[in-house]
Amino acid sequence: MTSASFDSLPLTEALRGNLASLGYSAMTPIQAESLPHLLAGRDLVGQAQTGSGKTAAFALSILQQLDPGRFNCQALVLCPTRELAAQVAEEFRKLATPLPNIKIITLCGGTPIGPQKASLEHGTHVIVGTPGRIDDHLRKGTLRLNRLRTLVLDEADRMLDMGFIDSISGIIRQTPDHRQTLLFSATFPDDIERLSKEFQSRPLRAIVEPVREQTAIRHQFYAVSKPKHKLETLLKILGQRQPESCLIFCKTRQGCAELAEALNSRRHSALALHGDLEQRDRDLTLLRFSNRSARILVATDVAARGLDVDDLALVIIYDMASDAETWLHRVGRTGRAGKTGRAITMVTQAELFRLDALAPLLSKPIDLEDIQSLPGELPRPEKPAMVTLALDAGRKNKLRPGDILGALTGEGGLPGAAIGKITIQDFKAYVAVARSHAREALEHLQTGKVKGKSIRARRL
Numbered sequence: 383m384t385s386a387s388f389d390s391l392p393l394t395e396a397l398r399g400n401l402a403s404l405g406y407s408a409m410t411p412i413q414a415e416s417l418p419h420l421l422a423g424r425d426l427v428g429q430a431q432t433g434s435g436k437t438a439a440f441a442l443s444i445l446q447q448l449d450p451g452r453f454n455c456q457a458l459v460l461c462p463t464r465e466l467a468a469q470v471a472e473e474f475r476k477l478a479t480p481l482p483n484i485k486i487i488t489l490c491g492g493t494p495i496g497p498q499k500a501s502l503e504h505g506t507h508v509i510v511g512t513p514g515r516i517d518d519h520l521r522k523g524t525l526r527l528n529r530l531r532t533l534v535l536d537e538a539d540r541m542l543d544m545g546f547i548d549s550i551s552g553i554i555r556q557t558p559d560h561r562q563t564l565l566f567s568a569t570f571p572d573d574i575e576r577l578s579k580e581f582q583s584r585p586l587r588a589i590v591e592p593v594r595e596q597t598a599i600r601h602q603f604y605a606v607s608k609p610k611h612k613l614e615t616l617l618k619i620l621g622q623r624q625p626e627s628c629l630i631f632c633k634t635r636q637g638c639a640e641l642a643e644a645l646n647s648r649r650h651s652a653l654a655l656h657g658d659l660e661q662r663d664r665d666l667t668l669l670r671f672s673n674r675s676a677r678i679l680v681a682t683d684v685a686a687r688g689l690d691v692d693d694l695a696l697v698i699i700y701d702m703a704s705d706a707e708t709w710l711h712r713v714g715r716t717g718r719a720g721k722t723g724r725a726i727t728m729v730t731q732a733e734l735f736r737l738d739a740l741a742p743l744l745s746k747p748i749d750l751e752d753i754q755s756l757p758g759e760l761p762r763p764e765k766p767a768m769v770t771l772a773l774d775a776g777r778k779n780k781l782r783p784g785d786i787l788g789a790l791t792g793e794g795g796l797p798g799a800a801i802g803k804i805t806i807q808d809f810k811a812y813v814a815v816a817r818s819h820a821r822e823a824l825e826h827l828q829t830g831k832v833k834g835k836s837i838r839a840r841r842l
Contacts, residue, residue: 386414392421393446396480401442404476410435415588420564421446425585427578428566434590436566437473440534444508445474447531450483453505455525457532458557460513460550462540463684464490464661465668470536471510484508489525491515492661499524513541513549520556530557538567538574547573554581569707598717602726603737605750609730613644616700618756619726620650620678624764625696627671630680631712633701641700642680650763652678670842673803673814674768683708691715699727706739768802769820771827773811774838781806785833786813794826812842 386408388401409417412430419426420443430436444457461467471488478484487501489511495518502524509516509525519525533554535541541550554563563582567574578585604619606612620628632638635656642654653667653676671679672691680700697716703709709727716723729737729750737748775781783804790796790813800823802814815823820841827839 391417391442393442397442397446397477400477400480406438411590412436412588413439415590416440417443419586419588420562423447423562425563425582426565426588427570427582427585428564428588429568429570430566430588430590437470437536438477440532440536440564440566441470441474441477444532444534445478445481445484448481448484448507450481450507452529453485453507454529455506455509455527456530457508457534458516458527458530458553459508459510459534459536460516460541460553461510461536462512462544462546464492464512465664465684466537467510467512468665468668474508474510486510489515489519490661491518492664495519495522495524513546513553516553517549520553527553527557530561532562532564533557534564534566535577536566538565538577539569539571542571542573542577547577550577551580568711598722599713600722600724601713601744601746601748602724603748603750604726604728605734605752606728606730611753612700612728612730613641615728615753615756616641616698617648617760618753619698620645620763621760622756623696623724624761626677626767627674627691627694628678628696628698629691629694629715630678630698630700631703632680632682635682637701638680638682642678645678645680648763650678651676651766652680655679655681655684657682657684666842669805669812670770673770673805673812675766675770675814675842677764677766683712693721694718694723697723697725699725702727702729702733702736704736706743709740710743765817767817768814769817770842771813771815771820771824772840772842773813773827773832774809775832775835776807776809776811778808781811781833781837786811789830789832790815790823790826793830794823796823796826 388398388406388409412428412434416426416428416439420440428436448456459470461470467488467490471486474486478486485506486508487506489498489509491512491514535550565578565582604615606615630641632641635658638656639654642652645652653671655664655667670676694716697713699709699712703712713725716725741748783806786804787801790801791798796819800816800819805812824839824841
């Protein structure tokens with residue numbers, strides 16, 4: 383086992399200092415197993431459970447080896463979903479904070495291709511994207527990979543499940559033969575092995591076995607006699623737990639939207655996340671949930687991978703997963719990074735047979751609880767702790783998080799503890815403010831100035 387200290391790695395002082403400021407005190411097992419080899423330029427196959435820190439591993443290696451003076455695509459990260467691509471790009475930006483003039487762009491479907499083409503014309507260092515949109519740019523000639531140094535296939539098994547094998551192979555064939563190829567996958571079906579043999583050169587393996595039982599997660603299973611009783615059971619669970627943040631998984635897009643609507647009609651603060659939403663709406667939904675402006679997110683499996691929310695208290699499986707691996711990824715959204723969490727799985731009589739596949743993942747026997755064990759009278763749902771304010775200015779306007787924080791806590795006079803997560807996009811910015819100070823903060827932003835300029839602001 384490699385030393386768990388980042389100081390043992392040949393990283394620049396700027397990168398090491400930034401890691402310390404971000405709270406990265408020691409390497410996770412997958413980082414310790416892989417980073418020395420990644421920094422040495424070796425091809426690698428990595429296997430680790432979700433939330434293991436693999437993104438930081440390949441991002442640090444890529445950032446260490448970038449040539450800032452060359453504005454061409456030096457690294458490409460392929461992801462199965464837009465949500466995961468956005469998360470990976472954000473991790474890159476955080477780790478690259480101390481490095482000047484590093485350009486990281488995201489290329490995904492669901493958004494206009496024109497602005498992406500314009501960004502590519504100005505040059506880039508790192509691209510994070512989905513196979514379909516990367517393929518589009520290659521066919522249109524708006525992207526060239528002839529100078530690529532590092533290729534990463536993130537969650538490769540998921541991409542193959544989604545039918546991207548031909549797109550991925552075509553993309554790889556447009557990259558230089560002499561490149562570093564990194565393949566990360568939760569499982570290794572035959573297609574993954576074939577990809578590795580065809581496109582990697584003597585790859586090393588870094589495998590961190592998943593813990594048999596996720597000891598940071600407390601599991602509960604509730605028996606529901608009929609599907610029509612599921613909503614009643616869910617309301618009682620929410621009433622008993624009163625979670626500050628809760629992720630609920632549904633099977634279908636329609637079921638997801640209908641459940642969120644049913645919860646809102648009962649005074650819960652719920653948002654829906656599914657594939658029928660426009661990309662802009664999906665991004666805002668995730669932003670509001672992650673910054674505590676909504677207590678409940680009802681999602682299809684589009685959120686089962688790639689969604690990373692700090693201190694997610696509760697995951698509820700409303701519609702039983704069709705296989706054990708999907709269930710494991712769903713419940714793995716809680717109890718991350720050493721935190722404790724709770725996962726509640728609702729099972730109808732017709733789904734009881736699916737528990738046999740889950741039993742080997744848990745060291746304790748599955749104990750089915752009954753709805754009668756839940757309280758009969760439901761308390762009034764609590765409102766979210768935060769409110770999101772939107773500003774019509776962003777990164778392209780030279781706006782930084784510190785500018786918004788300074789405007790609100792300086793001239794605005796708000797306490798620093800009232801300001802939550804600040805997100806800066808190209809032409810928009812979002813700040814979470816404690817509900818008790820939201821009106822005051824909005825009035826100041828609407829009447830005052832940020833960085834010496836008047837900026838339009840509104841409440842989402």
